[in-house]
Amino acid sequence: MLPTPIHRFLFPSLDKRFLIRLFLVAIACYLIFGHLLLPLRVQGLSMEPTYHDRSFAFCWRLQYLFSPPERFDVVTVRYSGRTVMLLKRIVALQGDTVEFRKGMLYVNGKLIEEPYVRHRSAWELPPRTVAPGHVYVVGDNRGTPMAQHRFGEVNLNRIVGGVIP
Amino acid sequence: MNNKILLTAILLVVCGAILFLWPSDEKKIRGKFASLAEYSSTEQAEPVLETMKKAAQAAKLCTEPCLIHVESLKIDREFSQKELNERFLMMKKRLPDTEFKFHDIVVDIAGDDRAEVTTTLRIVGTIVDEQITDAYEIDITAEKRDGDWLFSSFTVVEFMKK
Numbered sequence: 001m002l003p004t005p006i007h008r009f010l011f012p013s014l015d016k017r018f019l020i021r022l023f024l025v026a027i028a029c030y031l032i033f034g035h036l037l038l039p040l041r042v043q044g045l046s047m048e049p050t051y052h053d054r055s056f057a058f059c060w061r062l063q064y065l066f067s068p069p070e071r072f073d074v075v076t077v078r079y080s081g082r083t084v085m086l087l088k089r090i091v092a093l094q095g096d097t098v099e100f101r102k103g104m105l106y107v108n109g110k111l112i113e114e115p116y117v118r119h120r121s122a123w124e125l126p127p128r129t130v131a132p133g134h135v136y137v138v139g140d141n142r143g144t145p146m147a148q149h150r151f152g153e154v155n156l157n158r159i160v161g162g163v164i165p
Numbered sequence: 166m167n168n169k170i171l172l173t174a175i176l177l178v179v180c181g182a183i184l185f186l187w188p189s190d191e192k193k194i195r196g197k198f199a200s201l202a203e204y205s206s207t208e209q210a211e212p213v214l215e216t217m218k219k220a221a222q223a224a225k226l227c228t229e230p231c232l233i234h235v236e237s238l239k240i241d242r243e244f245s246q247k248e249l250n251e252r253f254l255m256m257k258k259r260l261p262d263t264e265f266k267f268h269d270i271v272v273d274i275a276g277d278d279r280a281e282v283t284t285t286l287r288i289v290g291t292i293v294d295e296q297i298t299d300a301y302e303i304d305i306t307a308e309k310r311d312g313d314w315l316f317s318s319f320t321v322v323e324f325m326k327k
Binding site: 081 | 322325327
């Protein structure tokens with residue numbers, strides 16, 4: 001025989017109070033996990049080794065409500081909606097000049113140390129300046145050829161939120 | 166009193182069901198996307214005849230001609246149904262175990278016989294034992310011809326510039 005509180009938790013009586021509680025929990029879950037803290041299932045290798053293929057994370061949509069995205073933040077970039085998103089790291093902000101030399105990232109002509117990058121190919125990308133209202137995003141896995149890796153300048157309105165953990 | 170509440174609830178459910186099931190142009194267009202995804206997807210060890218049939222069915226969902234614009238591949242021209250059929254066949258042979266799925270379909274009906282659609286195409290599958298995942302945002306124009314909605318243009322949105 002189960003103790004009373006556990007029994008009540010597992011087999012609640014379907015009274016009015018329980019139904020109201022259930023309704024409120026459902027609404028709270030919908031608001032939190034449907035709009036504020038979006039569950040993410042990572043597919044692909046572009047953020048290795050920070051985020052592994054088939055791992056889980058959350059997108060915190062309020063992260064940039066009061067402050068703009070910062071360099072090195074991991075963010076989600078939306079397509080036409082929020083069902084499918086890209087997971088990328090911001091490496092440069094508007095007005096910055098970005099370039100890759102032999103796979104090393106240079107921002108405003110300075111070599112950027114990237115401890116989160118383990119796999120590196122010899123990417124070569126001439127300098128380009130990030131347009132106003134945009135940020136420059138790249139995945140952490142630079143082991144793939146540059147042509148096969150999706151990265152670049154993206155409008156701030158495409159950023160859905162920050163990624164936790 | 167209780168009967169009134171029950172009656173109102175039943176009425177609301179019935180109205181909701183009618184609204185949900187009522188045929189509309191938007192639902193027809195969404196149905197075409199489901200068909201396009203089904204015909205574009207290729208099952209593992211799919212019979213050749215089935216592949217050819219699906220490619221032809223996918224091409225028939227498009228107008229004659231159909232405009233395709235993919236900036237990164239430098240494609241910007243009209244394709245005939247025959248060409249589309251060949252392209253679908255080629256793609257299905259190249260991706261022998263791949264699922265196509267459209268997400269976040271936003272339909273904007275801009276008149277009686279024209280609609281602008283924005284959607285995300287997600288491709289998941291395996292090529293030579295290697296898992297592939299890819300996604301594209303696509304702007305699509307659909308046109309109503311003889312009461313049937315057909316896709317008349319596809320533009321891949323390239324929102325990320327290297």
